[in-house]
Amino acid sequence: MARPPDVFVRPLSMEEGRKIQRITRTAKDPVKLRRAIVVMMSGQGQSVPDITSLMQVGDDYVRDVIHAFNERGFDALDPKWSGGRPPAISEQVREHICLIARTVPAEWGIIGHSTWSLHTLTEHLLARGVVAAISREHLRRILRKGGVSWQTTTTWKASNDPHFITKMQRVLELYDHPPADGRVICIDEFGPLNLMPRKGKRWRPAGSPARLRATYNRYHGVMHMIAALDLATGKLYYRIRKRKRWREFLSFLKTLRERWPGEKLYVIMDNYSPHKHAQVRAWAADNDVELVFLPTYGSWLNWIESEFAALRYYALNGTDHRTHDEQNAAIGGYVRWRNTRAQPKTSFAASSPIRSWTSYPAKVA
Template sequence: MARPPDVFVRPLAMAEGRRLQRICRTARDPVRLRRAMVVLASAQGWPVPQIARLAQTSQRYVRGVIHDFNEVGFAALDPKWSGGRPRTISEAARAEICLIARCCPRDVGLPFGAWSLSKLREYLIDRGVVASISRETIRIILRGAGISWQATKTWKASTDPDFASKMRRVLALYDHPPEGGRVVCVDEFGPLNLRPRPGRGWYPAGRPARIRATYTRTLGVRHMLAALDLATGKIFYRIRDRKRWREFLAFLKVLRRRWPTERLYVVVDNFAPHRHPKVREWAVDHDVELVFLPTYASWLNWIEPEFTGVRYFALNGSDFTSHDQQNAAIAAYLRWRNQHAEPKRDFAVSSKIRQPDYVINVA
């Protein structure tokens, strides 16, 4: 069999040669770099077999690059990626896969309440939606349609017929604190019991911190009564054995002594001790206004997200053996937090509750 004649690139202009040299020095794409090397070597008189050995490729590839460059010039250096094989699952089938994945399996006569990818795959094939499909393909189709695996969430509508007026009252105090008054958000946090608490942290891969799983509840529980001062952003608190109206009233007296000359607007939920007749009587006599939230609307209390910080930074990942240890950890965190506190402003400014057309979700 005769040897194929050598193929060489067409004569190059000086500028084309410099451009090829620049591409060989700076190209980041390996395909573009190799093709430029092939063309430049051919322009320097190298035969095809030597270029193939230099580029670690086949002679057929070298001849193809040279022919392409002779025809279209530098455009031949850019790789033309193929679009892959055609889709084997039609758009209609993809839409049906997404529809089935979003329904409950019981709705289609199956005896379970949630899909796994394996069960969904079996159902799709048995029903004839597709002839064959892998679990990963199902995952890709669902992800492309914006469908992801999520936990079910609960919701609770307010039963308060005065929801709107109470919400507006609370928001007005947050946005425009009265002159000569101080707005304070109060709530209880707990129960604070002694048990190992799971947490998160940065550890070597595969070697997380471990805490005991067994414990006994022999030392009782504690409760934290806390107040968030919106003017300073600081939290003031007491930890008590119980959270009856007596403990709540004693805490209000502490707040009253802290700000003796100002009228106090205390935002609280509808917990029974907050509404006790003796608490209300004392509040009227001591220039304290109890501002009650709508029922089932604790999210309107500005102190609620602050408890998340206490739980995350002071309690999670801990295994305290005494209430004194636990109380000290809470105290240390709140001291640090109060040192960095700033006045509270702009409550839920981008929330839908701020929209004039907000539809109140009342049961």
Template sequence: MFVRQVSMAEGQRLQRITRTAKDPVKLRRAIVVLMSAQGQPAPDIAHLLKTSEDYVRDVIHAFNERGFTALDPKWSGGAPRRIDEQIRDWICVIARCDPRFLGRPFSCWSLAKLRDYLIDAGYVTAISVETVRRILHERGVSWQATKTWKASTDPDFTTKMRRILDLYDHPPADGRVICVDEFGPLNLQPRPGRAWRPQRQPVRLRATYTRDQGARHMIAALDLSTGRLHYRIRDRKRWREFLGFLKTLRRRWPGDKLYLIVDNFSPHKHPEVRAWCTANQVELVFLPTYASWLNWIEAEFAAVRYFALNGTDHRSHAEQDAAIGDYIRWRNQRARPKSGFAADSKIRHPDYPFKAA
């Protein structure tokens, strides 16, 4: 039994299917038809494709009757779902609830405990742990760590926040907006981190250590107009060190007024610091209390910690300081102006409450 006469256009179409078909069933059927059109008998085709002669004859017969539509598999819809959409929604709602509100004596669900509750409460008669996991995954409910958030108690939170956001969004034409903060303490200790390694061969760091060389502190400034970081590492972080750092910023940009975004650390508010700033065209713009996340430099500190310190075990401050400096120089070579701070955040809403958690 052979396939009917195949035209040149049909032969070219069959060849395209054998090259591009992603469905293995359609691919196999197209190969059967193409081989038959080339004069291969059904037994030889069955032998080459490791299938039965009846299958080959059925494919050829179907193609002779229906043409190319016979190559497409007709998948059935499968068994109907035993858990309807409403129950699936309820499973997600219950998973997000505190189990204690539902009479269970624990603070969080495990998949097994959630499964048992669904059966006990009559939502389903039977369900596996894997089905529960799959339903939650399909609806975007995932297992996450609980995080804390400290709301600001500053009575002027909204005013201060909007002032800082306005400086970020509309830098003054007469100066620069600089985010300043301290980073540290910089102890000498093994720091956990992550690295690409062969399976089951993690980097090992010493578990016991003594911090007998003291701690150092980094004072840094983020220039939003260029995206570059400027820093100094000092043994202490008193108002004297802070004022000395401000003087280096003043010398770096002698003609610009500096708008410094700073937190409420007491050295930042020292009378001598304030007096010097007033006399040298430096405006201190203080963050609301408990709102360090408004300082753009915090994101840069996270990167410094991740790429320069995590996974290291420096034995001297000189070695650690050099590692930080190498990373910051590498980063500054690729820096770009900063814009679009928290563009999609809820803090951009006009009615954002000053005690929002």
């Protein structure tokens, strides 16, 4: 007996059968997957009631899928999503809303609010007639789609160094192509090292964070750490002292000079006044040490800064040391652990926009 053409798919070629099978295995859209399974089962000779029972769908749905496939072929498997009702707020108004959100209330003569909340922004939009009606959730979705998000205000200290680019290029040149006749060293101070509870993170039972005391006294003063990063090996060298004058700095330079005799040292550092002391400069000139100063307010160019961030995170955060000996031992333990895993430093900010700067941007942030 011939099959009723209205309840079974048309005969499928071998290639069409393989394509249907492939779709049932790889389709990620659930609608397309379900339709492909219906067509495949119908092509295998299963009746509409059988497919309905196995797929847990209605008879009308199965018949509609079969008829659509017989008429349009594989195009019928793709869902045709309807657009829904037209948006109540036009695209132009949405852009205007995002523009207003990026301003501050004071620019509109609103006193007493330094920033918009969803509530105050909604009231402002309604009062100015930008929209006739809008909910806070709708406003939130418009801002999110427009790329406007709630962010913390940050600060930026612009450099007033007229030779910023020249100094930056000198530092980058030393990073990218270390001189064959010497060694590049990054130096900076870290601290002050207080004895205080420091917030941090650790693994704990859910809902039971570790707690540290909230109050403390500075009975034992502070200490200061000066450190050097050797780019050739990636190792850190440091000293912890009670003060950080030019005398302590010069003493540290001398230890570095003794560590690498016969090599010229290129020492990259910021413009802290002890670094520029006359006796420091004179000793450096007499001992084959070139002092390479970073641009003013350009400490972020010092490669050692990232090492300090890691030291603070791993060795100090989450601690509450009661003596400097205890805290210094923790720092020493971290540095030794880190140095056993050190690798030569290469590729400083390789894809950063600073590589293309020809002048200092007026607004870097």
